Amino acid sequence: MAVPKRKVSKSRRDKRRTHQKINGPNVASCAQCGEPAMQHHACPECGNYRGKNVLEKGE
Amino acid sequence: MRHKKSGVKLNRTSSHRKAMFRNMVTSLFKHDRIKTTDVKAKALRSWADHLVTLAKRGDLHARRQALAIIREKDVVHKLFEQAPKRFADISGGYTRIIKLGFRAGDAAPISVIELTGEPPAAENAEKDKKEKKAKKDKPAAKASAAETE
Numbered sequence: 001m002a003v004p005k006r007k008v009s010k011s012r013r014d015k016r017r018t019h020q021k022i023n024g025p026n027v028a029s030c031a032q033c034g035e036p037a038m039q040h041h042a043c044p045e046c047g048n049y050r051g052k053n054v055l056e057k058g059e
Numbered sequence: 060m061r062h063k064k065s066g067v068k069l070n071r072t073s074s075h076r077k078a079m080f081r082n083m084v085t086s087l088f089k090h091d092r093i094k095t096t097d098v099k100a101k102a103l104r105s106w107a108d109h110l111v112t113l114a115k116r117g118d119l120h121a122r123r124q125a126l127a128i129i130r131e132k133d134v135v136h137k138l139f140e141q142a143p144k145r146f147a148d149i150s151g152g153y154t155r156i157i158k159l160g161f162r163a164g165d166a167a168p169i170s171v172i173e174l175t176g177e178p179p180a181a182e183n184a185e186k187d188k189k190e191k192k193a194k195k196d197k198p199a200a201k202a203s204a205a206e207t208e
Contacts, residue, residue, distance in 0.1 A: 038158070038160060040158055041157075041158040041159060041160055042157050042158065042159050042160075042171075044159075044160055049157050
């Protein structure tokens with residue numbers, strides 16, 4: 001059976017993993033207040049979604 | 060293959076699931092909008108649509124079928140009173156789901172599910188209360204006053 005000849009060094013292991021990355025959330029800005037908001041979500045700041053105030057926050 | 064496997068189990072037994080959705084649909088019609096997880100909200104739609112369909116039919120059998128699901132009688136009678144008018148020109152899709160973000164604690168995606176159509180509920184309830192307090196002092200409440208008499 002084929003068996004590794006050497007232990008993979010930390011450097012080699014970590015270099016292999018340089019392509020494993022996590023992307024951050026795709027944040028858009030709210031059309032009403034300009035604050036960062038998730039796409040297809042109500043704005044956490046002003047509560048607007050598609051031109052309507054869905055959370056009944058102040059303003 | 061997921062042939063013929065519609066719906067979600069939500070890690071519950073069927074009785075647990077049924078009990079939960081009965082509670083949720085009762086709350087939805089009671090409060091008009093409720094906050095829950097995305098998945099539960101999506102599963103709740105079919106329950107809500109079924110009940111609105113019953114309410115639009117409006118006969119005694121439909122009312123009894125609704126009473127077998129909704130846990131509070133008042134909520135059923137309110138629904139049967141309002142639904143035919145409120146959802147008159149809508150045929151299906153009586154709810155709206157808006158995503159809100161992620162819950163602190165378990166990062167579950169949370170959304171709000173609400174009934175579509177003009178909500179006469181809040182206005183009428185307020186008018187009725189004012190009416191009872193003011194005893195027909197306001198001319199705007201005449202129509203609903205006539206109904207209550």
